[in-house]
Amino acid sequence: MTVDGRTWLREASYVPGACGVELAAYVFRPSGGEGPWPVLWTHNLYNRPTRCGDNLRKWVERFPEFAGELAELREETANAPELPDQLLELIPHGYAVAIVDARGSGSSFGTREAPFSREESLDAAHVTAWLASRPWCDGNVGMFGRSYMGANQHTAAALRPPALRAILPEMAPFDIYAAIRGGGIFRHDFARSWFDDVRRRDTEDPGTPVDADAGGVRSAAARSGHQANRDLFEMFSRLPFRDSVDAATGLRPYLSSNPGHDATRVRQPGVPTFHIAGWYDPFVRDALVWFANIDCVKRLVVGPWAHAGSAGIDLAELYRWWFDLWLRGGAEEEPDGVPAAQIDYYTLGAPPGERWRRCQSWPPSGFDAITFALAEGPSGTCASANDGVLAAGEPPAGGVEEYVVDYSTTSGRATRWTNAYGGPFGYPDMSTNDDRALTWTTPPLEEPTEMTGHPLLHVLAGSSADDIDLFAYLEQVSSDGSSTYITEGALRASHRALHPAPYDNLGLPYHGSCERDCEPLGRAPVELVIDLLPTSWLFAAGSRIRLTLACADRDNAQTPAIDPPPTLTVHRGPSSRLVLPLRQSDARG
Secondary structure (H helix, E strand, C coil): EECCCCEEEEEEEEEEEECCCCEEEEEEEEECCCEEEEEEEECHHHHHHHCCCCHHHHHHHHHHHHHCCCHHHHHHHCCCCCCHHHHHHHHHHHHHEEEEECCCCCCCCCCCCCCCCCCHHHHHHHHHHHHHHCEEEEEEEEEEEHHHHHHHHHHHHHHCCHHHHHHHHCCCCCCCCHHHHHHEEHHHHHHHHHHCCCHHHHHCCCCCCCCCCCHHHHHHHHHHHHHHCHHHHHHHHHCCCCCCCCCCCCHHHHCCCCCCHHHHHHHHHCCCCEEEECCCCCCCCHHHHHHCCCCCCCEEEEEEECCCCCCCCHHHHHHHHHHHHHCCCCCCCCCCCCCEEEEEEEEEECCCCCEEEEECCCCCCCEEEEEEEEEEECCCCCCCCCCCCEECCCCCCHHHHHEECHHHHHCCCCCCCHCCCCCCCCCCHHHHHHCEEEEECCCCCCCCCCEEECCEEEEEEEEECCEEEEEEEEEEEEECCCEEEEEEEEEEECCCCCCCCCCCCCCCEECCCCCCHHCCCCCCCEEEEECCCCCCEEEECCEEEEEEECCCCCCEECCCCCCCCEEEEEEEEEEEEEEEEEEHCCCCC
C-alpha cells in the first residue's frame, strides 16, 4: 500500500522477552524514503495488534496530502487485519511502529499470573532494547497506548531502558486497588467485564501468526499455553483488602502488581511523559497523581471525554509533537523554552473560547475551598427521602436524617465504569435516582460558578448495620428539574480509617483499606470522609448544586444486601459538609 508516495512493510517475528519467553512482535515501517527511523511501540494486552479506529482516520483527514488516499485506507482496513490504528498516524510521518503482544496474550508465549507483573516490565525493557538494535531503527524508541497499555508504559519507564526516550500514556491507572475496590467497594461489573474479556481474548480469539509461522502452529501453541493464565476476576474477587494475600502465590497483588505502589520508583528522575486523561474516566484522579509523583519533563491534558473516546477532539497533533520533540534527533534534555511541567484542562460547561485552561501544577491556583453544610430542607426541588438543603456560610442547627437503604439506586448502565471496559457512556437524568436517595440542594445560583479540583465530603453517620456503603454524586440541577451527573465518590464505612499516603496524594484523604484498619460502623456516629473524583465544571447561572447520597449503585458495584434493609443516620450540622473548590470570584454564600 502507498502512503505519501511510499509503501510500508509489515514484518512479524518472535522477539526475546525476560527469561527467554518469546513475544510476538508486529513491525510496520516505511519501505521508501531514508531510514533508519525512530520506533514507537505499544505493549499490547488485548490481542488486537491491528485494529483500526475512527480517531486515527480523522488524523489522516487533517492532512490534505493524505486525503485522496482515505477511501483506499478505509477499504483496505476492512479486509486487512494486520493494519494497526497507529500506522495511519505515524508511518507517513517517518516512524516505524511496533505492536508487541504481552506475555500470555495474542501469539506470545508465557502466562499471566497478575496484571502489571515484574516479568511484564522486564519484557518491555528487553523489547525496547531489541527494537533499538534493529538496522531500521535510529536508536530512539518511544511507547504509546491507552488504559492498561498506558500504565505498563510507566512500569517499563521505571526500569530506565537506555533507548526509551519518551512515553505517551492515556487513561492509565495508578492504583489498581482504587480501580477495582475504590473505598473498599468491589466494582463487580467493571472487574468481571474487564477480566472476562481479557481471558476470552487470551484463550479463545485467534492470534496473528508471525511471518515464519504461516500455518499458525506456533501461534496455536502459544494460545494453548494461555489456558494456564490466572482467572483474574476469580483472584481479585477473593481479595477484599489492600493487603490481602493471594493464596496461590503468597503475594499481595494490590501491592506487588500495582503500577504506582512504589513511590521511590516513580519519583526517580525518569522518561519524559505526556499523559492524556478525561474527566469522565475512572482513572482521572490517577492521572493527576501520576503527574505529581513522576520526576521528569511532563505534560498532562485532561479533556471532556470518558475512557474510550476523545469527544470528537483529535489528539494526534499532540502525539506527533511530543514524539518529534524527544525522538527526532534523540533529544535527551528538555529543549530550550519548553516548561518542565504543564497541565491543559477543559472546563465543562464553559463557553466556546474559554473551555481550555492551563496551569503548571495541580490543583490550579485561584480557587477557594467553600463549605456547604448538609442542612434541613425542604429545598422544594425533588421527592428524595429528605430533600435537604446545601447551605453556605454558618452551619444551621443540627438534627438527623434517617434513611432506609434502597438497593435499587443506580447511576445507570452507561457510566464511566462501563465505558472503561468498552461499554456505552452517557449518564441519564439523575433525578430518578435522586428520588430514591438522600439529597441536599442549593438555592439557584445568581451567577455562573466555576469549580475545579477535588470535591470533598465529610459525613457524620451511623447505621443500624455493622457496615454500609456510601455513594456520593455531585450534580447540576436545571430549572426544569433535570439533574446532570458531574462526578462521584464512594466509601464502605468499615474502610473509613485514614492514613498518610505512601506517595504524594495531592493532600486528599487516603483510606488504607488494610484488613487491620477495618472497623464495624454501628449506631454511634463516626466521621466518613469521601473525596469525589476531580473535575472542572462551570455551573450555569440559575442552576443549583446538588449532593446525592445513596447506599448502592446496583449496576456498577457489589453491595451486600441486608434483609430487612438497614437504616443510615446522617447527623446534620458542621460535621456533615461538602467542600467545593470554587473560583475566588465565585466563592460567595
